[in-house]
Amino acid sequence: MNLLITGGSGYVGSRLIYKLLEETDHNIINYDISLFGDEHLPKNKNFFYYKEDITDAKKFEDVIIKNNIDSVLHLACISNDPTYELNSELSKRINYDCFEDLVKVSKKNKVKKFIYASTCSVYGISDSPNVIETNELKPITDYNKYKALCEPILLKYLDENFNGIIIRPATVCGFSEKMRFDLTVNILTNYAYNKGFIRVFGGNQSRPNCHIDDMCDLYKKLINDDISKFNGEIFNVGTENLKIIEVAEKVKSVMKNKLNKNDIEIRVEESADIRSYMINSDKIKNLLGFEFKKTVTNAIEDLCDAFEKKIIKDSFSDEWSNIKVLTKIEENKNQNKV
Numbered sequence: 001m002n003l004l005i006t007g008g009s010g011y012v013g014s015r016l017i018y019k020l021l022e023e024t025d026h027n028i029i030n031y032d033i034s035l036f037g038d039e040h041l042p043k044n045k046n047f048f049y050y051k052e053d054i055t056d057a058k059k060f061e062d063v064i065i066k067n068n069i070d071s072v073l074h075l076a077c078i079s080n081d082p083t084y085e086l087n088s089e090l091s092k093r094i095n096y097d098c099f100e101d102l103v104k105v106s107k108k109n110k111v112k113k114f115i116y117a118s119t120c121s122v123y124g125i126s127d128s129p130n131v132i133e134t135n136e137l138k139p140i141t142d143y144n145k146y147k148a149l150c151e152p153i154l155l156k157y158l159d160e161n162f163n164g165i166i167i168r169p170a171t172v173c174g175f176s177e178k179m180r181f182d183l184t185v186n187i188l189t190n191y192a193y194n195k196g197f198i199r200v201f202g203g204n205q206s207r208p209n210c211h212i213d214d215m216c217d218l219y220k221k222l223i224n225d226d227i228s229k230f231n232g233e234i235f236n237v238g239t240e241n242l243k244i245i246e247v248a249e250k251v252k253s254v255m256k257n258k259l260n261k262n263d264i265e266i267r268v269e270e271s272a273d274i275r276s277y278m279i280n281s282d283k284i285k286n287l288l289g290f291e292f293k294k295t296v297t298n299a300i301e302d303l304c305d306a307f308e309k310k311i312i313k314d315s316f317s318d319e320w321s322n323i324k325v326l327t328k329i330e331e332n333k334n335q336n337k338v
Contacts, residue, residue: 001026003223004069006054006102007076009034009041012117012169014178016073016216018042023220029067031060032076036325040177055093057101064109071113071223072106074099077147079119080182083323084143087330096146100153107162114154114164115222120208120238122148122168126277129241133168133234133283140275155232163231165222170208170238170279172215174299175306181320184244185209185296188251189303190315192264198252202271203245208238208279211294218290230287239292241278247296254300259308 003020007013008030020028021044029048030041041049048067052059054076063069078084078091085091106114123131124138139145151166158164173185181190184207192198218237242250248266255261284290306312318324 001070001223002029002067003027003071003073004029004031004064004067005073005075006031007074008032009038009178010036010075010079011176011178011180011183012172012212012215012219013075014040015176015212016219017047018177019216020220020223021046024224026223027067029063029069031063035329036322037178037319054102055098057098057105060102061105061109064105064111069106069109069111071115072102072111073115073117073219073223074102075117077117078143078326079322080143083182083326084141086323086326088142092142092146095143096149099150103154103157107157110161112161112163113223113227114158114162115219116150116154116164116166118151118166118168118234119144119147120168120170120236120277120279121275122151123277123279125275129278130280131236131277132280133236151234158232160228160231163227165227165230165232166234167218167222168234168236168279169215170210170236172210172212173296174212174294175302175311176212179312179315179320180322181315182322182324185247185251185299186303188248189254189300192251192255192261193259193304193307194315196261196263197265197267198248200244200248200266200268202273203248203268204243205271205273205276206241206243206278207247207275208236208277208281209240209242209247209296209299210238211292211296211299214239214292214294217293218284221288221290233287235284235288236279236281237284238279238281240296242296250297251300254297254304258301258304 009032
């Protein structure tokens with residue numbers, strides 16, 4: 001199979017690429033401008049890297065044709081609300097404006113399968129403990145809104161020769177070759193291990209979580225399996241709906257039981273982030289037979305192992321935070337204009 005992944009240089013994409021190279025013979029084409037770095041990418045005879053702009057439909061088509069692409073996994077986006085708002089014009093171009101062209105180009109050039117990574121944050125704020133895929137979408141930020149608006153665009157192009165699936169992932173956590181320490185579980189673990197305390201903003205907001213290895217296993221399944229029976233389906237992907245404060249307690253517990261660190265303090269601070277929602281992922285279990293194998297505790301333990309083995313260094317460096325990297329890019333652009 002010839003698989004093209006947009007955004008393959010990112011947190012989930014990088015982990016997935018390494019797994020696919022270990023476990024399959026697929027030719028993997030990473031199409032990514034790599035705003036947040038590419039030094040971590042593998043060197044492998046089955047891996048091909050095009051450092052290109054996702055908004056350039058002509059270049060995207062050239063790569064599709066040149067590599068005779070069978071399947072597209074669309075991960076590329078400016079992710080999460082703070083990073084999106086830093087440059088809303090750029091973010092909209094990447095997350096929404098170019099999306100229909102990517103779908104049209106893929107279909108035109110005989111791509112058989114298109115998998116779109118949306119987000120669970122399209123549900124906005126909900127008190128329901130059982131948010132399923134048919135619940136009303138109530139996006140409260142532009143990031144949520146434009147991720148949601150891409151979904152019907154893909155659906156209208158699908159047919160028996162061009163299959164598509166929409167995934168709404170929860171907040172992903174755990175170790176990746178391209179770490180991010182601006183995601184809840186990862187942030188709290190980083191603070192606990194390296195600072196000796198945990199900063200919790202708010203605390204009562206509920207969020208669904210998904211271990212990065214489960215996320216990658218799902219993408220592998222969708223890439224490898226015949227999805228024609230599920231053409232056009234939408235799936236929530238997440239386990240463990242937890243309040244932020246509950247995540248902090250899990251981190252504190254791992255620090256105590258795994259590393260004998262008994263003095264980790266949880267410091268609660270105010271937060272303007274009011275997003276709170278809990279999802280139900282029964283559909284993906286029942287329809288696809290997909291089983292989640294890992295937990296938030298596993299993710300915390302994996303990160304601790306990486307810290308212990310010195311695999312992750314200088315974890316408070318800006319390079320581990322998408323918003324800090326994009327802030328620097330914006331500052332440099334503004335300085336060059338002066």
